[in-house]
Amino acid sequence: MTSNQLKNNRRILLKLSGEALGGESGFGIEPHVLHNTVKELLEVQAQGVQIAIVVGGGNVFRGAALQKAGLDRVVGDQMGMLATIMNGLAIKDEINRQGGSCVLMSSQLIPSVTVQYSATLGRDILAQGSILICAGGTGNPFFTTDTAAVLRGIELNCDEVFKGTKVDGVYTADPVKDPTATRYDKLTFTEVLHKELEVMDLTAFALARDHHMPIRVFSMNKEGALLRASTLGNEGTLVSD
Secondary structure, X not given: OOHHHHOOOOEEEEEEOHHHXXXXXXXXXOHHHHHHHHHHHHHHHOOOOEEEEEEOOOOOOOOHHHHHOOOOHHHHHHHHHHHHHHHHHHHHHHHXXXXXXXXXXXXXXXXXXXXXXXXXXXXXXHHOOOEEEEEOOOOOOOOXXXXXXXXXXHHOOOOEEEEXXXXXXXXXXXXXXXXXXXXXXXXXXXXXXXXXXXOOOHHHHHXXXXXXXXXXXXXXXXXXXXXXXXXXXXXXEEEEO
16 A cells, blocks of 8 residues: 555545635635635545535625624624635535535524534545535634634544645745745644744634644645645645644
């Protein structure tokens, strides 16, 4: 058995931001971005990798400005959760159109379009070969989709949580602002805290650390990055024990 085959039949949780679906503008859903993202997901699945997805909703609704204007934080977060379901529906439809199998689960049940999230059922769906989309965040206000991603990754017995961003890993500084910034290949949880590097929000990161859940940060805009990360494990920055 080759080293590639040894890494197959893995189970990953991909945190996909809503902004990633919006393309250059970060708003709405760009059809070609949606198509290419799903195409790559199905290529990864074809290698024997089981895929769960937690999707954000920032391309549909951003509550920060409204909250500053007086919108209740709980209401704003509930609206954000609904936005993730809209994105989940778009991804599910594109997976089906490209010949894949997918189930959309949500912590916020809408009986006509989603299945109520259940970790036990979710693990069965993954084992049977379908992609699982987890929408609705954690189902509670005050928690980000980063936290939802780590939580679902732990509940679904995933091997790694993948965070797809616009940057190809974790850097010593913001590479956009500092051209001398260098990328880390590997980091420990302790190093991230000590260096005060922004990998995920603190709640998500603490949850991953406490449950020994590795986090891989890489660029979703880089062609083939998800496939390399999933099968070769040499893409982006790995944060682990």
